[in-house]
Amino acid sequence: xxxxxxxxxxxxxxxxxxxxxxxxxxxxxxxxxxxxxxxxxxxxxxxxxxxxxxxxxxxxxxxxxxxxxxxxxxxxxxxxxxxxxxxxxxxxxxxxxxxxxxxxxxxxxxxxxxxxxxxxxxxxxxxxxxxxxxxxxxxxxxxxxxxxxxxxxxxxxxxxxxxxxxxxxxxxxxxxxxxxxxxx
Amino acid sequence: xxxxxxxxxxxxxxxxxxxxxxxxxxxxxxxxxxxxxxxxxxxxxxxxxxxxxxxxxxxxxxxxxxxxxxxxxxxxxxxxxxxxxxxxxxxxxxxxxxxxxxxxxxxxxxxxxxxxx
Numbered sequence: 001x002x003x004x005x006x007x008x009x010x011x012x013x014x015x016x017x018x019x020x021x022x023x024x025x026x027x028x029x030x031x032x033x034x035x036x037x038x039x040x041x042x043x044x045x046x047x048x049x050x051x052x053x054x055x056x057x058x059x060x061x062x063x064x065x066x067x068x069x070x071x072x073x074x075x076x077x078x079x080x081x082x083x084x085x086x087x088x089x090x091x092x093x094x095x096x097x098x099x100x101x102x103x104x105x106x107x108x109x110x111x112x113x114x115x116x117x118x119x120x121x122x123x124x125x126x127x128x129x130x131x132x133x134x135x136x137x138x139x140x141x142x143x144x145x146x147x148x149x150x151x152x153x154x155x156x157x158x159x160x161x162x163x164x165x166x167x168x169x170x171x172x173x174x175x176x177x178x179x180x181x182x183x184x
Numbered sequence: 185x186x187x188x189x190x191x192x193x194x195x196x197x198x199x200x201x202x203x204x205x206x207x208x209x210x211x212x213x214x215x216x217x218x219x220x221x222x223x224x225x226x227x228x229x230x231x232x233x234x235x236x237x238x239x240x241x242x243x244x245x246x247x248x249x250x251x252x253x254x255x256x257x258x259x260x261x262x263x264x265x266x267x268x269x270x271x272x273x274x275x276x277x278x279x280x281x282x283x284x285x286x287x288x289x290x291x292x293x294x295x296x297x298x299x300x301x
Contacts, residue, residue: 076291079263083270084249084287088262092255095295099258102297155263 007063015056075116077156088154090114097125100149106130106138108170120160123150127164131171139164196281202239205250205288208276209239212268214260216296219253248283253291266290 025031039045076087097112108128115122123146129138143162150156206218218238240251252273256265274285 079266081267081270083267083274084289086262086266086270086290086292088292089294092292092294095297096258099295099297153259153261155261 011056011059011063077116077121077154079155088156090116093150093154093156096149096154097123097146100145101125101127101142104138104142104145106132107142108168117160120158121150121156122161122163123159124163124165127166128168128170129166131169135166135169139166196283198241198243201241201243201248201250201277201281201283202237204276204280205239205241205252205273206237208273209252209254209269212265212272214257214265215269216255216257219255219291219293243283246284247286248277248281249287249289250277250285251289251291253293255294255296256292257296262292266292 022031026033040049076089077093079086079088093114094112098110101107101110106129108130110128111126113124113126115124125142125146127139127142129135133141142164146162147159150159209215209218220238238253242249242251250273252269254269256262269290270288273288277283277285
């Protein structure tokens with residue numbers, strides 16, 4: 001049983017036990033609604049209840065957040081080998097793209113975004129360029145470089161799209177507005 | 185993991201198996217280091233699962249399945265290094281514990297990025 005199933009199970013069981021115990025106590029007369037109301041009127045009872053309520057809320061949000069993070073982490077390119085599975089995380093691919101892009105002198109900054117679907121991988125690159133070469137030449141060179149590197153080094157064979165968005169070109173005397181190039 | 189021998193039972197902790205796997209992994213050229221998952225601390229507290237810095241061990245009688253999370257160095261071919269890591273880990277675990285490593289699943293979590301030029 002993985003971490004989330006277990007954590008969720010524990011929390012649900014605790015809540016059910018709490019509610020169930022109170023129900024049993026009410027049914028057997030060990031507790032009654034009047035008694036419950038009296039407990040609620042005790043000093044700090046509201047604070048305690050508010051504390052428990054807030055605690056449960058925060059735990060629920062935390063579990064949702066961690067589950068989302070883990071789902072993100074699990075998104076990966078998967079290869080099967082004779083010894084088991086090899087999963088390459090999205091982050092690894094993004095790190096790799098940043099690294100190969102740093103070798104190109106015309107790239108100032110790059111922000112890769114990877115979308116992994118069953119049909120293939122879609123890559124979006126948001127780049128800032130230096131004005132050494134024209135933006136259209138730079139983007140074509142970048143797309144080819146990224147595609148070749150991902151295929152040979154990472155082993156990704158199903159790249160569907162490498163979209164490049166040039167958000168800035170830096171040269172003397174000012175900046176150009178963004179231009180979008182797409183290669184399919 | 186427990187083996188019955190004439191003089192008594194021999195127990196090997198899952199932690200030890202994880203350590204053996206971790207050492208075998210880092211011995212492979214191209215592995216920058218081990219990678220811990222995001223909830224290793226929580227998982228250890230609540231589930232008691234044996235997560236030793238990037239290695240998860242699941243023992244079933246005489247067999248063991250391992251999940252190994254790593255960071256690789258830039259420039260290394262992943263299909264190549266994956267095979268080497270899986271073979272090295274499998275060999276190390278089988279030689280040192282006598283267990284059969286059925287699956288060695290590899291999770292490549294990141295690429296070690298050198299300083300920019």
